[in-house]
Structure formats: structure tokens, C-alpha cells
Amino acid sequence: MSSALLVMDVQRAIVDIVDGDSAYLSRLRRAIDGARAADIPVIYVTIAFRPGFPEVGTRNRALAAIAQADLYIEGAPGTEIHPEVAPRPGDVVITKRRASAFSGSDLDVVLRARGIDSLVLTGIATSAVVLSTLCQANDLDFGLTVLSDGCLDIDPEVHRVLTERLFPQWADVATVDDWLKAIAR
Template identity: 65%
Template structure:
């Protein structure tokens, strides 16, 4: 029998503020998190964060190099507020919080170790952005032989068409893609 974990990825206060044009997102995600807990499925939060000075970031890294450059002007992902999960979907004390250093939830984190130690072989993916953490994590998790479910409306992207193509055409090759309501019925 599969043992699942529910991943809430990059739903940090500062990231939600940048993707905040869907007022229904956090309440939908909260319902899914509550359903996972009610079904006894562990909830794991994945956040992106770095040490002060960004020693983990190479200037050759196009995505994260820009973050490090902006951080020198006063922003970034090194302080508590930047790495804080949005309070509307905040973790409970029993939840695991994993800090990653790249786009995939597995890259530069101990996520795989946490999952293997708990005997987890199936993942439910949610997060911001569909074309970022969700895509990268899905690809790596599939290569690690996890069974996968993506909650399409539990993911956000700044480009609605990219979100649609990923959830309707790309993700179904490696995952079951369902809505939160559909998933809650089976959780």
C-alpha cells in the first residue's frame, strides 16, 4: 500500500505576494492541507532559502544569480520573513519544513532522506510556481520512482497558458493530475 506525503512548495510570504492575483488560491490550498491532515497524510513544507551572502549561488546560475544580485540591494531569501510560509497555510509543529537551494524541492535539501526515512513512496504536489518548483520536483521525483499526484488548482504560475500546458499535457505523462476537490474525495 502506498504511503503518501503532501508537499506545499514555495508558498512563502514573499513569493505569494508576487503571485497574489488569485485570491482563491490560499483558501483552496488550506482545504487540501486540512484534508491531507484529516487523512493522516504528512504535510511537508518546502521553502527556498540561503545563507547570508549567498555562498550557495554561483553567478553562472541565471535564476538564482539574479536573486543574489537583487539581495545586495536589500531583498532576498536569507531572513526569516523571506523564508516564512504564508500564514494562511502555516505549518503546524508536527510538520516538516525542508529548505532547498535550487528550483527542485530535492536540490540542495534533505527531502529525499526525510521521505525515505518515513517510508514515503507517493507524493502529492502543490506550490508556486507550476513552471518552477512543481515542474522540477515532479521530474526529479519521477526519476526517483515516486508515484505522483499534482493538484492542478493547488499550483500557481504567472503565465496561465504555461500552467495549462503543464497540467494538461506535460504532467500527465508522469503524474495523476486532479483538482483539489477531486483529490479530497479520494484522500
């Protein structure tokens, strides 16, 4: 199996909203560095919208709220990947238009072109991009691992329920340290 590490929605504005874990970015940086050391591609996924939000429908409550707040317009400083985990030149950065990393993006094309059939998921928020991407990737028959402490959510209880109860039904769930030990073998 060929794997990729997905670093999803770890953007300045999102990190600023969900700042409950001061060690999160350094843990995620270790996962990224470990993936690179093991020759596992790191693919970044961001959420961004065109000015005027033409891709946001009024019936989509979460995205409509984002549009009202005028957040995440392409090129705005808040949409940049946080500098502590920033991509290197040549890294693939995918822009999505919905919660799932697959929706409104070319992620599936990039993965298939590289022969990647297994994904390691990290990102903010556990209840948004991670959950949505996990569901869609499962339907697309990808092998899946979720790094439980490589994900973060505004609501710690929702994060706990997802990583301890729901995600294990579809994916392997591991800590960053346990995953790093497994890929170093």
C-alpha cells in the same frame, strides 16, 4: 503506498509576487486540512539562501537574478511560509537551495525514513518548484499526483500547458476537490 502532501515555496515574498488567484490560499488550506484528516503527512518546502548567496552560481540565471534582488535570505520575513497555510508544531519544514525540492535539501532522507513512496505536489511556481520537483521525483520512482489548482504560476498559459499537457505524462493530475474526494473514500 504511503503518501505525503508537499507544500512548496508558498512563502510571503513569493505569494506577493504571484497574486493572480485570490482563492489559491484557501484552496491550498483545504488540501492541507484534508490531508491531515486522512493521516497524510504534510511536508513544507521553502527556498532560502545564506547571506552572500554562496550557493548561487553565476551561470544559474534564475538564482543569480534572485541573488541580485537580494531576496530569500534565511530568516528574512519574505522567506516565511504564508500564515494562511502555516505549518503546525511538529510539521517537517525542508529548506532547499535550488528549484527542485530535492536539490540542496534532505527531503529524500525524510521521505525514505518515513516510508513515503508517493507525493502529492502543490506550490508556487508551477514552472519552477513544481516542474523541477516532479522531474526529479519521477526519476527517483515516486508515485506522483499534481493538484492543478494547488499550483500557481506568474504565467497562466505556462501553468495550463504544464498541468494539461506535460504533467499528465508523469503524474496523475487532479483538482484539490477531486483529490479530497478520492482520499475521503
